[in-house]
Amino acid sequence: MFRLIISCIVMAALVSCKEKREEVPNxxxxxxxxxxxxxxxxxxxxxxxWMNDPNGLVFNQGVYHLFYQYYPEDIVWGPMHWGHAVxxxxxxxxxxxxxxxxxEHGYIxxxxxVVDKKNTSGFGANGKxxxxxxxxxxxxxxxxxxxxxxxxxxxxxxxxxxxxxxxxKNNPVILNDGIKDFRDPKVFWHExxxxxxxxxxxxxxxxxxxxxxxxxxxxxSDFGKSQGAHGGVWECPDLFPLKVxxxxxxxxxxxxxxxxxxxxxxxxxQYFVGDFxxxxxxxxxxxxxxxxxxxxNYAGVTYNNVPEEERIFIGWMSNWDYARDTPTKKWRSAMxxxxxxxxHKVADDCFLTNYPIDKISGLTNSTLVNExxxxxxxxxxxxxxxxxxxxxxxxxxxxxxxxxFKNELxxxxxxxxxxxxxxxxxxxxxxxxxxFQEDFGAKKHVAxxxxxxxxxxxxxxxMDWSSMELFVDQGMxxxxxxxxxxxxxxxxxxxxxxxxxxxxxxxxxxxxxxW
Ligand code: FRU
Numbered sequence: 001m002f003r004l005i006i007s008c009i010v011m012a013a014l015v016s017c018k019e020k021r022e023e024v025p026n027x028x029x030x031x032x033x034x035x036x037x038x039x040x041x042x043x044x045x046x047x048x049x050w051m052n053d054p055n056g057l058v059f060n061q062g063v064y065h066l067f068y069q070y071y072p073e074d075i076v077w078g079p080m081h082w083g084h085a086v087x088x089x090x091x092x093x094x095x096x097x098x099x100x101x102x103x104e105h106g107y108i109x110x111x112x113x114v115v116d117k118k119n120t121s122g123f124g125a126n127g128k129x130x131x132x133x134x135x136x137x138x139x140x141x142x143x144x145x146x147x148x149x150x151x152x153x154x155x156x157x158x159x160x161x162x163x164x165x166x167x168x169k170n171n172p173v174i175l176n177d178g179i180k181d182f183r184d185p186k187v188f189w190h191e192x193x194x195x196x197x198x199x200x201x202x203x204x205x206x207x208x209x210x211x212x213x214x215x216x217x218x219x220x221s222d223f224g225k226s227q228g229a230h231g232g233v234w235e236c237p238d239l240f241p242l243k244v245x246x247x248x249x250x251x252x253x254x255x256x257x258x259x260x261x262x263x264x265x266x267x268x269x270q271y272f273v274g275d276f277x278x279x280x281x282x283x284x285x286x287x288x289x290x291x292x293x294x295x296x297n298y299a300g301v302t303y304n305n306v307p308e309e310e311r312i313f314i315g316w317m318s319n320w321d322y323a324r325d326t327p328t329k330k331w332r333s334a335m336x337x338x339x340x341x342x343x344h345k346v347a348d349d350c351f352l353t354n355y356p357i358d359k360i361s362g363l364t365n366s367t368l369v370n371e372x373x374x375x376x377x378x379x380x381x382x383x384x385x386x387x388x389x390x391x392x393x394x395x396x397x398x399x400x401x402x403x404x405f406k407n408e409l410x411x412x413x414x415x416x417x418x419x420x421x422x423x424x425x426x427x428x429x430x431x432x433x434x435x436f437q438e439d440f441g442a443k444k445h446v447a448x449x450x451x452x453x454x455x456x457x458x459x460x461x462x463m464d465w466s467s468m469e470l471f472v473d474q475g476m477x478x479x480x481x482x483x484x485x486x487x488x489x490x491x492x493x494x495x496x497x498x499x500x501x502x503x504x505x506x507x508x509x510x511x512x513x514x515w
Pocket of ligand 1: 110183235
């Protein structure tokens with residue numbers, strides 16, 4: 001009887017609670033989350049508010065961490081925090097509480113994280129291995145006062161695999177002697193010298209430092225004042241060794257983001273292939289090589305401490321030219337899919353390729369189109385519901401062709417293979433909403449075909465609700481673009497302008513949502 005009375009009271013309370021909840025006006029409905037207009041379905045985006053660069057990419061205790069530049073109060077850039085998400089497979093993400101908040105030294109700008117296995121920092125306690133974050137402090141007061149030393153480097157540590165963080169009491173650990181842009185430290189363990197190496201950017205070049213304990217840093221060297229692209233400020237460096245595919249040769253790759261000065265305007269990422277001896281990075285390369293020829297892959301860096309020594313990269317899928325203006329309401333911007341990096345030699349020259357990790361293709365479920373061949377000199381129109389959340393694969397030796405993704409409003413996103421002019425282009429000028437900012441839809445974006453001429457080329461296209469990622473020949477060429485169609489694309493037109501070669505649409509598959 002007593003039990004019955006209690007359960008009646010509980011039931012009544014629940015009912016009245018529910019009624020109360022229903023009374024609250026303008027409560028966002030839970031089920032609408034991640035179903036909003038333009039919300040990516042298989043890319044990472046924050047639940048709400050502004051996000052830019054990926055930060056502190058590190059694998060630890062079975063978990064891939066993704067920290068990111070985050071402003072929790074608005075959908076435009078503001079006082080920077082480190083947002084945080086975790087994943088066991090780099091595909092499905094769980095949001096975690098904000099990891100790092102601004103403090104008396106400034107906003108928390110981009111940086112990296114390491115697993116301090118030998119407890120070199122002494123932050124470890126009770127047998128717990130510290131996760132150490134190394135980031136830039138940006139002092140707004142310093143900047144406003146017209147000083148040049150307002151960016152310094154600080155550290156913080158976590159003993160619970162990233163859930164809670166403590167800033168180091170003697171921050172900052174690297175001071176600034178008057179370099180206006182002095183930021184984005186990437187740290188990794190360098191076994192041969194038994195030390196930590198830190199690389200940061202200083203306006204038009206990179207600087208290297210070393211440390212035994214992550215707290216005391218010694219300057220080593222500079223790289224890049226007279227090499228590569230210099231149309232803007234260098235940002236978000238990364239440095240790592242990679243084996244040349246099919247050989248035992250090891251080279252070091254230096255990644256540098258630059259803004260502005262990218263090949264198709266605004267923000268972009270260049271790389272250098274060379275050697276690193278523990279002190280100095282050298283490369284014969286005078287001209288930049290570009291990581292991605294689209295306009296929406298910026299500030300990308302790679303994971304530390306990944307098993308099997310794979311090099312996995314995530315970039316911010318936006319561009320400072322229009323990042324603040326894109327037409328989403330609840331959140332702004334997403335990350336690229338995680339991509340595996342490899343080095344390939346073509347005629348004695350080394351190229352860095354980037355290609356979605358296999359687990360992304362594991363998200364394909366229903367096949368929407370299977371094995372359609374478009375003969376030479378013909379075209380075909382496929383009606384495909386679900387193009388905006390799909391993986392498209394094709395193979396062809398056709399030297400000239402077009403792919404048009406269209407909706408009923410005649411909005412079209414167009415890709416063109418133009419071997420006569422040795423270019424591949426993507427054109428979003430009429431792809432949907434483009435007028436929110438003048439540069440976004442101003443011109444088509446072009447990539448040179450060098451390095452990818454071969455007989456048969458293989459194309460993989462990942463379309464999500466507000467992005468397109470193209471990979472030719474396993475990532476020898478990649479182009480990443482944001483798109484905002486007013487209504488979903490449902491028609492794919494393939495125009496084969498080649499006189500001999502057919503185009504094989506191998507498959508179009510629907511991608512599962514990870515949210
Ligand atoms: C790159 C960048 C970094 C900086 C961060 C600030 O997009 O400008 O250089 O640390 O964003 O949010």
